[in-house]
Amino acid sequence: MNTERQRTSRLLEILIVFLRLGLTSFGGPIAHLGYFRDEFVTRRRWLTDSAYADIVALCQFLPGPASSQAGFAIGVQRGGLLGGIAAWAGFTLPSALLMLAFAYGTSVFSGPWGEGILQGLKLVAVAIVAQAIWGMARTLTPDIVRGAIAVAAAVAVLFLETAAVQISVIAGGAVLGLIFCRNGDPTTTTHMHSGVKRRKAIVALVLFAAIFAILPLFDKLNSPALSLFGAFYQAGALVFGGGHVVLPLLETSLVGPGWVDHETFLAGYGAAQAMPGPLFTFAAYLGAVAFANPNSLAGAAIGLIAVFLPGLLLVYGAMPFWDALRRQSLGQAAMKGANAAVVGILVAAFYDPVWTSGVSGAVDVVLALAGFLALVILKAPPWTVVLALAAAGAIFH
Structure with a gap:
């Protein structure tokens, strides 16, 4: 009884923590990784x-939404598969519900005040990613070799x-x-407890591949629900490089066949930039506004589940094998280099698109620096920085 109560308490804790992150994590997938850290x-x-x-590093290797996959993996490590589902639900549902509301005609970020708030949220991303780089670089690039790799x-x-x-760079x-980081004794400290049995992992990988293989059959079955599911699943299975990369795939899959018109697609894309949580929840909006049934709430649910499912199946299936590789001495050397490369990827993403799209003048530089100092020196909770910079963006822009 006590064990079951502890498990329930842990799942509830995971859900609540990720729900708060889902409500406050603005700035896109790179910023989300900073919030998670x-x-x-x-x-x-x-x-x-x-x-x-x-x-x-694992989530960057795989197709799918890297930040959502990272959150799911953290939930799995903390509370098993149900913990992963709780983490995904908590982080995803706030944004999905906001996008569903926008599909029904709610436009929050319109007009000069709304645009100013959106600019402030972009500056939040600048501060958050800078903080992540600051912390991870000190730990993961402590020597010249790993600094050079980064x-x-x-x-x-x-x-x-x-x-x-990104896959090529991490590889x-x-x-x-393997070549330059093999000096010293291999550490025996376990970094990543996947908590996933290999048998279950193989089932997840087979399920991912089986669904992907039968996608061409969905269009031949004359089922709009299956066709909509297939369009979203294919986009989620093929996207590499973060949430924004899924947008052209979704446009091809949905605008081309006539599920959504171009103007409606672009309106939803604009609204998605102002939402917390993963950009993949754009799929909930698209499913809701689809011209043919299923649409509305049913279409939103199909789009949301289908676009996330392949990435979650892949990360769940890969976790135990990734852990086994990391435990080997050669695997540990490889991970040192891969981790340094992750820092480099964050640095590149900080410049483009985080800095280039978020900072447009001296005022923005000052606001972003203030947010960074608040996080690093004052140890301010991220949500307070979100509110402060959103308000500052509305005032100054």
């Missing part, structure tokens, strides 16, 4: 920096703008780690 590494100490970097990774991501560049970092 602050919450689970710095504040709650559920993870070490190395363990968190392992999760980030710099090389940042340069590669900035100048080689392809969908698969390259792992190779460099």
Whole structure:
């Protein structure tokens, strides 16, 4: 009885923590990783920096929404599969419900005040990502070799703008780690307890592949629900490089066949920029406004589940194998290089798109710096920085 009560309490804790993050995590997937690090590494100490970097590296390797996959993996480690589902639900539902409300005609970020608030939220992303880089660089690039790997990774991501560049950069970092980071005794400290049995992981991977393989059949069954599910599942299964990359895939899958018109698609995309939580919840909006049935609430549910499902199946299936690789001495050397590459990827993302799209003048520089100092020196809770910079953006813009 006590064990069951403790499990229920832990699941409730996971849900509440991620629900708060889902309500306050503005700024896109890179900023979300900063929020997660602050919450689970710095504040709650559920993870070490190395363990968190392992999760980030794994999720960057896989297609799908990296920040949502990272949150799901943290939930799985903390409370098993139900913990992962609780983490995903808590982080996803606030944004999904807001996008559903927008689909019914609610427009929050319109007019000069709304645009100013949106600009303030972009500056929140600047401060959050800068804080993440500051903390992770000190832990994961403590020597010249790993610092050089991080710099090389940042340069590669900035100048080689392809969908698969992040995967290549992390793989390259792992190779460099094998070559240059093998000095010293392998650590026996376990960083990442996946908590996933290999049998269950294999089932998840087979399910992912089986659904993907039968997608062409969905259009032939003359079922609008299956066709809508297939369009979203395919987009979620093929996207690499973060939430924004899914947008052209969704446009091709939904605007092309006539599920959604171009103007409605762009209106939802604009609203999604102002929402907390994962950008993939744009799918809830698209499912709700689809011209043909299912649409409304049923369409939103189909879109939301289908676009997230492939990424969650992949990360659940990969977790135990990733952990086994990391435990080997060669695996540990590779992870040192891969973790350094993750820092470089964050640096590149900080410049473009976080800095380039968020900072447009001296006032923005001052506000972003104030947010960074509040987080790093004053240890202010992230949600207070969100409110402060959103208000400042409304005032100054």
